[in-house]
Amino acid sequence: MRILIVEDEKKIADSLRKNFNDEGFDTKVCFDGSDALEVISKEKFDLILLDWRLPEITGVEVCKRIRNANNRTPVILLTALSNISNKVEALNCGADDYITKPFSFEEVLARVNALIRRYKFSQNMxxxxxxxxxxxxxxxxxxxxxxxxxxxxxxxxxxxxxxxxxxxxxxxxxxxxxxxxxxxxxxxxxxxxxxxxxxxxxxxxxxxxxxxxxxxxxxxxx
Amino acid sequence: MRILIVEDEKKIADSLRKNFNDEGFDTKVCFDGSDALEVISKEKFDLILLDWRLPEITGVEVCKRIRNANNRTPVILLTALSNISNKVEALNCGADDYITKPFSFEEVLARVNALIRRYKFSQNMxxxxxxxxxxxxxxxxxxxxxxxxxxxxxxxxxxxxxxxxxxxxxxxxxxxxxxxxxxxxxxxxxxxxxxxxxxxxxxxxxxxxxxxxxxxxxxxxx
DNA sequence: AACAATAATGAAAAAATTTTCATTATTAAT
DNA sequence: ATTAATAATGAAAATTTTTTCATTATTGTT
Missing domain, CATH: 1.10.10.10 (Winged helix-like DNA-binding domain superfamily/Winged helix DNA-binding domain)
Incomplete structure (x- = not known):
């Protein structure tokens, strides 16, 4: 399984990458939104982990653009904010799930696996x-x-x-x-x-x- | 397309049957719940129109039993009652849609067509x-x-x-x-x-x- | 270890599907 | 109406897939 991690805080990005690699996932990391969009337009991922706060383009905006490009790859938004209006905005922009920081890797892993499984099923796989x-x-x-x-x-x-x-x-x-x-x-x-x-x-x-x-x-x- | 109409009021049943036949549908009518369950276990329909008030077994009960038998045929419940708790009960029993009486045939037809299309799509047809x-x-x-x-x-x-x-x-x-x-x-x-x-x-x-x-x-x- | 039953394999035969080809039919334009 | 281009057709050839069969290998039991 191939995961794209879009996260500008290097510490978090590295930790996620390492953990996912240990679990046997193939990972790629982007540090900003435009870089991510570029990569997404060229490569195929099973899931995208997207930080809300990114320099220049926000995660929500990145997500919207992914969906506008008619790409249904599962997206999970990561955010420090946990209020409900944000949650609504997250799901409205086309994201499939939403995780608030700080998070445990176990939680992320569980949600990632669940979402990938759900998506594959809906895709008849x-x-x-x-x-x-x-x-x-x-x-x-x-x-x-x-x-x-x-x-x-x-x-x-x-x-x-x-x-x-x-x-x-x-x-x-x-x-x-x-x-x-x-x-x-x-x-x-x-x-x-x-x-x-x-x-x-x-x-x-x-x-x-x-x-x-x-x-x-x-x-x-x- | 084959529709099962489960309705004990003969006037309504006849009217529905006639209208659907005119639209090119194949119809079958049952006047009570146990009769309906019997027929459903033997024959295949594209949709079931189910009256809520039926002698002996209620429409909601019929619907539950259909779903328990692992049959996902689209079901639309017909009812004279329009309060919200009924609506909730209707959708909880596994029905796909809910129409309150009195209804126009146009409304029924539109919902039937929409539901059949949606169902077929989900079934990869x-x-x-x-x-x-x-x-x-x-x-x-x-x-x-x-x-x-x-x-x-x-x-x-x-x-x-x-x-x-x-x-x-x-x-x-x-x-x-x-x-x-x-x-x-x-x-x-x-x-x-x-x-x-x-x-x-x-x-x-x-x-x-x-x-x-x-x-x-x-x-x-x- | 020897044996009988069960399973795996390579290759041939049979069946089904896809493609090719020669011929006939249809179309639109003069 | 004739003609040249395009399309449809039946049947053969080629290819692919499925099934059969004979042989070899493996397993569990004695």
Missing amino acids: IEFEKMSLNLITHTLETETGSIKLPEMEFELLKYFLENQDRIVSREVLCEDVWKLKYTPTTNVVEVTVKNLRKKLEEYSSNKFIKSVYGEGYLFISN | IEFEKMSLNLITHTLETETGSIKLPEMEFELLKYFLENQDRIVSREVLCEDVWKLKYTPTTNVVEVTVKNLRKKLEEYSSNKFIKSVYGEGYLFISN
Whole structure:
């Protein structure tokens, strides 16, 4: 996950960056609004953390401009002020959430994760580990690239993601994914699992699809 | 579009049914709540119009049970009462909208259409005429049946639906739908248009895809 | 360690989809 | 009405995807 931190107080910016990096996020920092807008127009982020008080352009203004450019990237505003009118202004400018300083990193992290998850869901994406499956385009998207899955591999992966941490037998897969009333005499399922595994391995060393001897498969992502 | 009208006052029920039928809707009427629940469990509707005051089970109770059965079909409650606490109760039971009697059919129609459109959109469906294209399953759904479109036909139809009433040239289609940088020497576009037209014709006598000589294609649905 | 059951694999076969191509039909302009 | 350009069509070729099959590998049990 890639986060843009827009914060002019170097101490806070550094602390956020370090903490997010430790959590496995990819971060980028901007110290003022115009710099941020420039970066946002060129690069893609999963979330933008935006300080309210910034030199020149305010965070609220930056947020408005992001939305005017038809960019729906989740935005969280950070502010020292906690009165309600500010809160209203924050949400009116198109921000998705609002955190008042001083904050604990745990709070920021929780809100960031919740917002990213919510956004991906609304975008018809199911995320797992550092990848996500786009239900509309049928692409498997990662930080390093994306591939379009053929239909049966897509359907299988989608099914696994909807049934994580649960053993699914071949019979169930035949019925739910392949829509067969009878269990086939051949091993279509195994072959498709093999091909899907190969593609997943190209992007992660995680073994997502485990085999449970005599039972079926088990998809685990964390 | 198929609407279920649940209303015990025969006069109102008949009037609604007649008006909706005239507008081209398919309607079904139930006179009490348990009858409605029975029907809803078996048949699929695009919307349910539910009277608050019903013999035995109230409309609010019916609505709750529909939602408990994990059915998200849009529900509009009809009521003679217009105080706020009722309105709150209505929306809390899982209804999507609320109309107070007496109402004009125009008002009902407007709300019904708005709600159906909103719901389909949230379900990743694009509707046109009496059909809808499911963006997740890639199926073209009609009242009489549904078929899964092969990928290129799906992409093409989706593009047409997003660009209705606008002439799109072959060059643009090659770029946007086929993702080609060059215009092909062959007529892939024409062939795919032909096949898509054939499938659309199976469900409607409307000629959705018009050819504009020397310019391109024009998709019109109403 | 040996065995039988279960699972994984590579490659071929079959099926479905997409693209190409040759031909016919339609359009707009003269 | 003729003509040249554009569009539609059927069918074949090429490509991609899905399924099958024979073989090898792995697992759990004795």
